[in-house]
Structure formats: structure tokens, C-alpha cells
Amino acid sequence: MPDAYPSGVPRLRPADLLVLAVVALLLLAGLAGAGPPLAVVALAGAAGSALAGARLSRLVVPASGDDPAGDGGDRPGPWRGPRVRPAAGLLHAAVLTVGLTVAVLPLVAAGLRVAVGAAGLGLAAVLHTVGLLLLPGRARLAARARVRHATDIVSLGLSLHFAAWVLMPTAQAPLAARIAVASGGFGFAAVGVAALADWRRRPGAAVCLLGTGAAQFGLLALIVLLAYGAPDRAALATAPPLVAGVLLTAAGVRRVAAGDPRRAGGPPPVWPRVSAPAGIATVAAAVHLAVYGGFTTGMVVLGLAVIPPLVVRELISATDNRRYAGRLAAQEAHFRALVSGGNDLILLLDGALRVRWQSPAAARLFALTDADVLGRHFADLLHPDDAPQAARLLDRVLAGDRPTLLPARMRDGHGAWRETESTVSDQRGVPEVHALVLHVRDVGERRRLERAVHQLAATDQLTGLANRQELLRELRARRDRSGALLVVDLHGLGVVNDGRGHAFGDTVVVEVARRLRAVAGPEDLVARLVGDEFAVLTDAGPVLAYGLGNRLLAALAEPYRMAGDDEVRLQANIGLAEVRGAGPDDVLRQADLARRRAAQLGRDRIEWYDAYLEEQLVRRLDLERELPGAVARGELDLVYQPVLGLADRLPVGTEALLRWRSPVLGTVLPAELLPVAEDLDLIGEVGRWVLDRACRQLADWSAGDRRLWMSVNVTPGELTAPDFLRRTAAVLAAHGVPADRLVVEVAEPRVGPELPAVVARLAGLRSLGVRTALDGFRAEHASLAQLRRLPVDLLKLAPAAASAHRPGGAGMGGPAGMGGAAGATCPAGAAGGTGAAGAVRPPLTDVVVGLGQRLGLEVVAAALETPAQVDAAARAGCRYGQGHALARPATAERVEAYLEEFPSASR
Secondary structure, three states, X not given: OOEOOOOOOOEOOHHHHHHHHHHHHHHHHHHOOOOOHXXXXXXXXXXXXXXXXXXXXXXXXXXXXXXXXXXXXOOOOOOOHHHHHHHHHHHHHHHHHHHHHHHHHHHOOHHHXXXXXXXXXXXXXXXXXXXXXXXXXXXXXXXXXXXXXXXHHHHHHHHHHHXXXXXXXXXXXXXXXXXXXXXXXHHHHHHHHHHHHHOOOOHHHHHHHHXXXXXXXXHHHHHHHHHHOOOHHHHHHHHHHHHHHHHHHHHHHHHHHOOOOOOXXXXXXXXXXXXXXXXXXXXXXXXXXXXXOOOOHHHHHHHHHOHHHHHHXXXXXXXXXXXXXXXXXXXXXXXXXXXXXXXXXXXXEOOOOEEEEEOOHHHHHHOOOHHHHOOOEXXXXXXXXXXXXXXXXXXHHHOOOOOOEEEEEEEOOOOOEEEEEEEEEEOOOOOOOOOEEEEXXXXXXXXXXHHHHHHHHHEOOOOOOEOHHHHHHHHHHOOOOOOEEEEEEEEOHHHHHHHHOHHHHHHHXXXXXHHHHHHOOOOXXXXXXXXXXXXXXXXXXXXXXXXXXXXXXXXXXXXXXXXXXXXXXXXXXXXEEEOOOOOHHHHHHHXXXXXXXXXXXXXXXXXXXXXXXXXXXXXXXXXXXXXXXXXXXXXXXXXXXXXEEOOOOOEEEEEEEEEEEEOOOEEXXXXXXXXXXXXXOOHHHHHHHHHHHHHHXXXXXXXXXXXXXXXXXXXXXXXXXXXXXXXXXXXXXXXXXXXXXXXXXXXXXXXXXXHHHHHHHHHHHHHHOOEEEEXXXXXXXXXXXXXXXXXXXXXXXXXHHHOOOOOOOOOXXXXXXXXXXXXXXXXXXXXXXXXXXXXXXXXXXXXHHHHHHHOOXXXXXXXOOOHHHHHHHHHXXXXXXXXXXXXXXXXXXXXXXXXXXOOOOOO
16 A cells, blocks of 8 residues: 655555555455455455554654654654654554454354454454544644534434445344444544544544544454355455555554645535535435335434434534624625725736726725726826836736836826836736736825935035035946046135135035036036035036036136125136046046146146056055055165365265165155155154264264265254254264264255244254255245345255256256255255256356355255356356266265275365
8 A cells, every 4th residue: 555655645665565466466366266265355454454563563662773754764844753652552553453353253163253353343443543532633623613523423424324224135134233334334434524624634644544444444344244144255345445444544653753744725625524424325225225125114213313413514504604604704894994995006907907806995095986997908097108118017927927016107087197106916826816916006205205315315405416426326327428527626615614604615615506507518417525526527528528627617716706795716626537437436536636636736727637647646555555664674775975066076075865765666766755754744753764874874984084064954844843953962962973064954945934933943953063054045036035034054056046948957856866856845864966957057156156155155056967067056156066967876885985085085
């Protein structure tokens, strides 16, 4: 027999096939007369009971490492072997009882066989009943359900008893046969009703019930045949139910132990329990009339006894139907209340997408009547622009695609278009619905709120312009289109806020926004990035975008006249970057880099982004990353450029020039290094290192009779530091350097903003004995005027004073690697020296030299690159000179070797 598995799929096992084959051979042998039929039945029943008992015994006492389920451990539900053990033991005993009863019948006397069979049947029935009651999963029935089951059992049992009574031979039946038939009828009724109730909820228990019923039926049939003395071969018909019954019993118990998952489907049908008793009694009565004729009084009474239970069952069914109808009515009313009171309009669409039904909420929500909607194609209810897309989506749903959200505008009963959003559910597989179900909701208010929130989130609250997030979103949308982004930076707005208040400044910002919108095109997006930064996104090409930038500059440069005759003037810089092919953040960054370059070059300028800007940015980031700690790592170095007397060409001093020997970036010159050091607030640390190293080197060179000075450059910020004088004195004392051998240079172009403080510090240095120098002097009216105020000893003539006509000349602020450094930005000794310079122009040089002599200053001609320049400076009266034409910058060792060539140099 098939073994029931947790999946519900019966499967014949090898042992089942073997037993079935043996039973089939035995039956063939009995039919052929090869052996006594009763013995054949006994052997077949014993074989089936032995196999079923072996399987049940593994549930009662499982072996170590055994898989009692027999399914390879593939169980979808929990293993309930321990809970099944008591029931399995009783059913195991029942199976063995059936097998032993059948097996001993051929061995007892013919007169005792009916009594032995009846005793075995009674014992097996008791064991079966108790074992089935102990199976796990049995639910407690309510009183009404117990009454229904009892009525069904009585009705079916009476009909079975009546059928057996009227179909039995009319001769006096043995008492044992009548008792067996009477008890068996009610037993089979109980089994049938229970199996029908459990067929879906507890399939394993239902299989057990069928197995016990089949086994008891086979044993009962054998007893009846023996009681009536039927032909021997008739007993062979009892072997299949006996074998099938015991195997099904074992299979059902094993399924219960493996978890007994439910079968799919609804509750069991009611009609078999109502119709079967009447049908069985009617068929049995008809057969009796056809075979035996009339009925006895007992038969009539027994037949009439079948009717009252049927009437009671009908009354119970009618009561159940009324209760069920009441529940359905309540549920329908509840459903209608929910549908009518909900905020969704529910539409049912047929396969042609015509509206088959609409919920009662249609009139309340959309002012739609059934006449407006029913029978019409759903697309006819939608806006013409939205209908094709909605139809395509619904067609895909009909084709089997997963339902999605359907946004569309729907016309309401007043003719207005409503923004709606519909969820689609394919319920064609549900027989009661068989349609597409649309839940339509009005999302107009929500969409308006969303647009309002988006407007707030995407708009600058002061100016009404787009904000940064909206600009980035628009850049993302225009990524594949040509166009340009203009970033506008205002200068002077901070002064307005500080001087006249933020309210006044906000008024100016609003006017700026108005002018930007007035100049920009209708399709251009104007945005405010931060307080004084704006942006304009345009689809125009490079030439037109540049023209737009010029118009913006002109508009923003106009005076801002406010209430009270206040007038404000602002300056602006604009950076441009192309939009196509770059991400939003990259485009914004590129335009901002171009804006920074415009600000560096002046005011009211426009600059385009190019790759060189990117390289400068990366270089700057590398410098900012590597410079911190360079002093501690010993990466800074000094080179020295001699200063010579122009009359005798003997060295009188040197200038210390800074180099950063970075292992990552290579040699970095002061022109790059020092702006980064100032921004990172490292200029003081670098300046202290340069001053200390220069004084130490000067002490080494001054060990003999050689008298040289060492000049170092400082920035005004360093010079005006509170501890500069004290620190300088300490360094001189630490290295034993006479104060007059140190020359501190300050760049003249950077003195102006801090002139009073610089004058005080230079005077303090002179009081220490340190000589001072004015580096990069220019022959301009302002420079000549402030020269009288500065307490300096040396005047280093800038290339602009020496030559005003040679293009490309670099003064003291020129590249340090050319023998000079950016003197205007150098710390102590960081720069200085001469840059590339043009030829000396004697008349202008004569004026400066003459002024210096009248003030008691020594003049050094810097940036002497050619012999002609050296001769011109000497003729003009310059006492000292410095530049590539005289000596190039070199390391301390090479400069020391150079100085050894002039043993008499003692100035």
C-alpha cells in the first residue's frame, strides 16, 4: 500500500510492493484451488499486519539514528514522534490483534471461528478507538458540532445497519453475526464521519480512520461469511481490505508523526453526511424488494428509525443555514459600510476593460452615478493625455504582468479633472469576482501639498530663486544637453551687512535677484547658492553664455539705491563651466574654480574653467596635505646666493633661500610653499627654522677672519609677531653671531597695510644691532614717500626700478629657483635673491641711488642677469649687486668653496 508522506503524495515503498505481490500470489493460489481460502486470507492478513506492525514499532521504540518518518529526514513540519507514541502503541496492538485474529481462524474448530473472530473484532475496535482518540491534533468540538457529529453517526449507522439487515439472507442469522453487523454499522459510521471531517484538517488522522475502517470491515465481512457458512472462496474477498487497512493505519500514524500538514482547500462538504444515510437505506430497500420481496415488521421499524435522525440533521442544517445567512448578511452589511464609507472608489473591470461595477462611494467621492460609469470603457473616464498610458498598463496586467500603480486624471460628475492614483488587483482567478479590481483615490490635495513642499524645499526663502538642491537637480536633468553654468560671487555685501545691518543687506540681495532674473532668459534657471553667491544655468552655447555673463556684470555693477537715498555699489566675479558630460557636483565645482580664478585676477571679471585650474587645485591639496610636519621630518633646506661688491667683485654677504625637498612632491619653491604655509598658519614655524639654520650657517662661515652678512626675508606678519625681537636675540646669542652680521629683509610691496607696526619692529631690530633692509623697492611716488619713514640700512632695488621697459621681468617676488624667491611672501630667509630682470635704466637708478645716499642707505642692485646690467648698476653708483651674472644660488658646501676663492674678503 502507499505510504503517506508529509507532502501528501503517496509513494509505494519496496516493502509495500513486496507485500502486495505476496498477497496477489496468495489470492491467485486460493482462486486456483492451490490451498484452503481461509488459510490464504490468514497468510495475507498476517503479512500485511507484520509489515504495518514493524513500522509502528519504530514509532513506539525508535532505534538510535533511525529516521522514523522514513522520508530521508525531509519533513516540512515539526517531528511529533514522542507525542504520537501512546497512540502508535495502541494502534500497533490493534493491527497485531487483527493479524492474529485472522491468522488463528484456520487453526480453531469451525464452530468457534465466529466467536473468536467476533472477540478479535471487538478487541481491535476498542484498541482502534482509543488509539485514534490519542492521536495529536484532535480539536475540542463545540456543543453544536458534537450534536451534528452524533446525529450524523446515528443516521449513517442506522442506515448501514438497516442495509445489512435487509440484505442478509432471510433465514435466521446467527447472533454473533447480528451483533457484529449492528456494532460494525455504527463503527463504520463513526469512522466515516470522522474521516470526512479530518480529511483536510488532519490528513494523517483521516488515513488512520480509513485504515481502521477497512481493517474492521474486512474482519467483519469474514465473520459474517463464516457465520452464514458461505463458500470458502468468498472469504478471499476479505483479504484486500484487511491488508489495505493495516498498511493505511501505519501510513497515517507515520504522517501524523511527521507533522501532518493540512491539505489545501476549504471545509469538508456537508452533503455526503446528509444524503448518504437516505441513499444507503433507499438502495438497500430497493434491492431487498427485488431479491426477497416484502419486509418484516422488524425491518420496517428499523427502516423507519432512519428517518428521525435525518429530520434532526435537516433541522440542524436549516438552523446552520439561517445562522450562516445571518452572518453573511452581517458581513455584507459590514462590507458595504466599509466600501461606502471608505475614501477609495472601487471599480470592477471586465476583460475588455469596461466598468462592470462601482462602489457606492462613487457618488460621494466623485459625484459619479452608475449611468455615468457602468458599461463604459475605463479609458473614456480618463484625461485624453493619460488614457493611452493607462490602457497600456492595464493591458500588461491582463497579459499577466504584475499590477502596478496607475496615476491618471479622471473626470468627476461635475466635469472637472481629478488627479487620481489607482492600485490594480487582478482578481480574475476568483470566481466570485472574475475582474480587474481598481482602488481609485483622489490624490489632488496630496499632490498640491507635495508641490508646495517641493517648492519650499527647492526655493530660497528670501529671494524666491531656486536653491542649491534645485540647481543640482536641474543640472542632473540637463546632463546630456549643451549649456553653461555661471557662478556669480558678489563682493562688498559683507561690508553692507556689517555697516548697515542685515535687513538692509537682505534688501540688496533681493534687488540682486531681481536683476539676475531680468537679465537671464526665460528658460534659464537662476539660483542662490549661499549668502553672496548666485548661479545662472543656461542652455546657451559658450559665446552666448559669455555674453550673458557680461550683461550680468553690467547689471550688478549699477548702484543700488535704497530708501533714504542710500546708495550701495557691489562688484562681482563670474566663473563659467560647460554642463554637458559632467555630473552636477563636478559642474558646480568647475564653475566655482573659475570664479575663484576671476577673483584672484581682480574684480568684475569672467573666467572659463579649464583643466589647468584642476591641476592647480590638486597640487594645492597635495601641498596642504604634505606640508604639516615637513619641519619635523627634516625636509626643509636652504640655498645661499652671494652678494658682491660691484667695485672689486668680492663677496660681502649671502642671502638664505628656502627649498622644500619633499619626497612626494619633489623640490617645492617658496612661490608655492609660502602661500600654503600662511593659509595653514605654519609660517611662524617655517620662519623660526629658517632663521635658526641661517644663523648657524653664518656662525660656521665666520669662524675665521671672514666678515660676511647673512640676509633673511620675513613677512610683515612674522615681523609684527609679539615675540619676534626676543626670538631673534635668542637665536643670535645661541649661535654667537654678532648682531650686525644679520640682515632682516622685508618686502616693500607688503609693508603698506601694516606700516606703523613694521616701523616699530624695524626700529627694535636696529636697537639690537641687527641691520634691516627694504626688499623689492619700486621707484614709485608712494614707495619714495614711505622710504623716509622706514628705519632701514639697506635698499634692494627691485627690477621694476632698474628696468621699466623689458617685458617678462620678475622682481624680488619672482621664482626662487631663478636665484630669487617671492620676497613679498617669504618668511625669514625663505626668499629674497634676485629674479629675472631686465637691463638697468641709469636715469631711474641714479635717482634711487642718490636718494639712498642722502638717507644714509646702502643700495643693492638685485636681479642682475647679464654683464651689461652689472656695468650699468655700477655706473649708477650701486655699491653692491646680486644676481645670476655675479653668482648663482647654491648649497652651503658649494658656497663655502666659492668663498674660499676670496680669502681676503673681510667686509
